[in-house]
Amino acid sequence: MLLFETVREMGHEQVLFCHGKNPEIKAIIAIHDTTLGPAMGATRLLPYVNEEAALKDALRLSRGMTYKAACANIPAGGGKAVIIANPENKTDDLLRAYGRFVDSLNGRFITGQDVNITPGDVRTISQETKHVVGVSEKSGGPAPITSLGVFLGIKAAVESRWQSKRLDGMKVAVQGLGNVGKNLCRHLHEHDVKLFVSDVDPVKAEEAKRLFGATIVEPAEIYSLDVDIFAPCALGGILNSHTIPFLKASIIAGAANNQLENEQLHSQMLAKKGILYSPDYVINAGGLINVYNEMIGYDEEKAFKQVHNIYDTLLAIFDISKQQGITTNDAAKRLAEDRIQSGKRNRTKAIAA
Numbered sequence: 001m002l003l004f005e006t007v008r009e010m011g012h013e014q015v016l017f018c019h020g021k022n023p024e025i026k027a028i029i030a031i032h033d034t035t036l037g038p039a040m041g042a043t044r045l046l047p048y049v050n051e052e053a054a055l056k057d058a059l060r061l062s063r064g065m066t067y068k069a070a071c072a073n074i075p076a077g078g079g080k081a082v083i084i085a086n087p088e089n090k091t092d093d094l095l096r097a098y099g100r101f102v103d104s105l106n107g108r109f110i111t112g113q114d115v116n117i118t119p120g121d122v123r124t125i126s127q128e129t130k131h132v133v134g135v136s137e138k139s140g141g142p143a144p145i146t147s148l149g150v151f152l153g154i155k156a157a158v159e160s161r162w163q164s165k166r167l168d169g170m171k172v173a174v175q176g177l178g179n180v181g182k183n184l185c186r187h188l189h190e191h192d193v194k195l196f197v198s199d200v201d202p203v204k205a206e207e208a209k210r211l212f213g214a215t216i217v218e219p220a221e222i223y224s225l226d227v228d229i230f231a232p233c234a235l236g237g238i239l240n241s242h243t244i245p246f247l248k249a250s251i252i253a254g255a256a257n258n259q260l261e262n263e264q265l266h267s268q269m270l271a272k273k274g275i276l277y278s279p280d281y282v283i284n285a286g287g288l289i290n291v292y293n294e295m296i297g298y299d300e301e302k303a304f305k306q307v308h309n310i311y312d313t314l315l316a317i318f319d320i321s322k323q324q325g326i327t328t329n330d331a332a333k334r335l336a337e338d339r340i341q342s343g344k345r346n347r348t349k350a351i352a353a
């Protein structure tokens with residue numbers, strides 16, 4: 001990968017490579033754009049296959065956060081961090097060392113909990129920096145509100161696709177039954193949706209079967225199910241040239257970040273198959289909305305009102321896509337980039353005044 005060339009093309013402001021020997025730490029903090037506010041984005045910890053994969057994840061996830069904040073009208077920029085480690089090797093020392101790197105950015109980057117990082121881990125990180133979110137119990141953590149946003153996004157997609165406000169009787173496949181996927185299943189079950197679920201952890205799949213009457217399928221089978229909606233709630237890159245040909249669902253609407261392996265190519269492949277794709281960073285903005293509100297002083301009513309906007313924002317994006325004959329991914333990107341440009345203009349005016 002041509003490092004500076006990639007960073008320039010993707011528009012990042014700063015990429016911090018965090019390295020230390022005692023404890024051994026390898027992490028990357030990517031700050032994409034701070035036009036609309038400090039870069040917000042949670043930290044994930046994964047044993048990446050190689051360093052390039054980790055960097056790619058950090059760069060794409062942080063750009064997604066910029067677009068997420070802009071589409072959700074949250075005055076924040078986009079950032080994200082990845083710690084390259086096996087979850088079994090996660091120690092308090094490692095988390096605190098990471099916290100010191102976050103602190104060195106003096107609030108330009110504010111972070112929270114993503115894959116393999118728990119609220120308890122964020123509390124450990126907070127021993128070294130105050131620039132964290134998601135430690136307060138007040139808001140109940142980001143996942144419940146993220147799943148509510150995804151549920152509302154599914155309703156918007158159903159309305160756009162079939163001009164219907166009803167979900168009962170629909171078949172939905174949920175991939176990944178973690179914090180978000182499980183809560184999403186609960187919402188869908190309450191609306192009499194027929195659930196098909198997969199998780200690499202069989203205990204989680206069994207729980208969904210018991211709680212929501214879901215049908216368990218093998219992880220590889222989830223793509224080819226004859227369902228109305230596919231909700232990816234595990235990891236990214238799952239919409240790709242291998243999986244898209246198998247898809248039978250008419251709508252993709254789920255929480256996972258970076259669902260499209262290649263944004264241009266795979267959003268077009270979905271559009272050509274007549275599948276309505278709900279851009280991930282729009283539909284999964286609930287977590288950001290929650291942690292942002294927590295940071296400024298949690299007001300549940302306000303946070304819920306903002307998460308309900310996801311429904312209207314998605315309808316607007318679907319309309320732009322139809323009217324302008326562009327993919328929903330491009331329509332969302334345009335909305336985000338317009339808001340960032342207008343933020344830049346306002347900032348220039350304020351400096352000149």
Ligand SMILES: NC(=O)C1=CN([C@@H]2O[C@H](COP(=O)(O)OP(=O)(O)OC[C@H]3O[C@@H](n4cnc5c(N)ncnc54)[C@H](O)[C@@H]3O)[C@@H](O)[C@H]2O)C=CC1
Binds near residue numbers: 114146219236255
């Ligand atoms: N937690 C939140 O508020 C937000 C989460 N997201 C994204 O949503 C996704 C899910 O987040 P969480 O539920 O918090 O994570 P989680 O780590 O609690 O759950 C992920 C689940 O996916 C399962 N999984 C992993 N690979 C799988 C595969 N190949 N097939 C089936 N299941 C698989 C895991 O076993 C786990 O149960 C992630 O991509 C995350 O970045 C996005 C916005 C906010």
Ligand SMILES: O=C(O)CCC(=O)C(=O)O
Binds near residue numbers: 114284291
């Ligand atoms: O939890 C956070 O810090 C912001 C939300 C986030 O990272 C995400 O939506 O992926």
